[in-house]
Amino acid sequence: MKASSPISSSTAAVEPATLHCQGQVCQCQGDWTLDGLETVDPRWRKVRWPTGAWRLDGSAIRTIDTTGALSLAMIIADREQAGHPLQQLDLREEHQALLDLVQERRASAGTAPASSASGGPLERLGQRIVFHSVHALDFLAFVGEAATAMGRLALRPNRFRWRALFGSIETAGVNALPIVGLLAFMMGVVIAYQSGQQLRVYGANIFIVELVALTMLRELAPLITAIIVAGRTGSSYTAQIGTMQVTEEVDALRTIGIRPMDLLVLPKLLALTIALPLLTVFADVLSVFGGMVMARALLDVSFSDFLDRFPQVVTPLSFLIGMGKAPVFAAIIALVGCYQGFQVRGGADSVGRQTTVSVVQSIFLVIAADALFSVILGGVGIWR
């Protein structure tokens, strides 16, 4: 092995770097490389350093790499700062060249300014409040922009991207049928099972019809459908637009003269406003069916008894209230999903973060809107 090559350290036999001082002379030996220095303190703080002018003899260093050169440079700088200047440095020529390079580059790069200390809790609170208010305003501006785009569309419907609309309806609606159906059915089973236990105690078995029908049609079916769609479709909207943002496709659309709002947002918004109510009807049917199955198994309420009573206790209004919420939920999910997509800045990391934010915010807003519906409908006296 030729020791002069700075990279000839063999991974099999590493000689740890050593440094010994005697009198005014310090001697270095071994491999001053990443491997050789891995287990030692590179600043050699425990060494008894000579005071005053000293000599560093590194001619016995077997191999050196930038890590070793960095170590030497730090030792020399540390000693100099402590008032013990280096008088003489013996290194092999090629090792000296590497040390010179490291010293020169370290000097020319300068030192990074210390990162500004983060403020107190009050300052952080203030920053968060400002951050969230700015985003809330931004989101409102986005909703307004979508509304004006909708107005433009109403004036010139022939410019609408129908293919994008139908494509979105298929992916957001048709493809979601199995999962929405299965979960709605299971919700029906759970509700019927839990309340059936109580009803049987009072012998009020037949009231299972009211319980299942009203809970599902008015509240749970629209809500569960919206939550599934927020997780399934809202997140994909954010990821799609976010990735297009990263690859500058959104900017490309703008330069070609296509409004991203027209191509990326409106078809999605309209598609979801059509698909979510339809999915909700599907969820209504399957959740009530789940309740029926449970009612027959547990409470001896036959299918025909259930279906006889159903139209007597469920007014069309209950069904329409549930259905009326769906387009609102759809608009929330689509707008939040698209808005968060446009908020992506930078790279892959940002796409992931905004997707999370999108799902959390849309589910939160859907539930908040649902609560608002209950309060308003209660206020105007529509209970059934």
Next chain:
Amino acid sequence: MALKVMPGEVVIAVRGLRTQFGDAVIHDQLDLDIRHGEIVALVGGSGSGKTTLLRAIIMLLQPAAGSIELFGQQIVGIGDSAAFRLRRRFGMLFQQGALFSSLTVRENVAVPLREHTRLPMARIMEIADLKIALAGLAAEVGDKLPGELSGGMLKRAALARALALDPALLFLDEPTAGLDPVSAGAFDELVVQLKQSLGLTVVMVTHDLDTLWNATDRVAFLGERRVIGYAPMRELTQAQHPLIRAYFEGPRGRAAQEQACKAK
């Protein structure tokens, strides 16, 4: 197994390499030797398999047949732990930089060090700062995220990460693509300087004729699924093979040659 390198020794030996994607054969019976301490460029028309060859050498792609030796060690069918040890010995600069977007530049450079050494964190950061300086970047760049960097700075930051473990071998995939002429020239200079002072062997894929003239010791021309010319640039441009002549004798090829001659 000891991995020792001597100057002038062959560090990469490719023999009878065959790579294919489905039915499309990219390389067939390809041989190539790369010697320690040289800057070798892989050139060839689009689709001639330059990047594929690079990916096969750095173990990102399994060849269909043939052998590749890195530092004398066979890497076709290599085991996981041997591959891990070998990966410590080379650095790769990807075409788009491939810096991790959620980490700052300093943290990016620290990733290989954290993965391959047991050094304390403060020490890793010191070494990372040095690599950033070696790549010719100012110290404050270390705190920036990759998204905040210009194209030239991004390449330098990616180079700093490739140099993190003091590799013996450095692979560059189109290092100057997308850089302005001044930055591209400075990057070439940096690579040559680092090769000399760190004793690196450099293998790069490039289309940049100025880089070929100014920074390489030897150029391997890929065509017809193998290496059809392997010589220093001056000799390669004299080659008679029609593919090589077509590549270098366009107006751009001649302009770069004239400029390189003038500079010398």
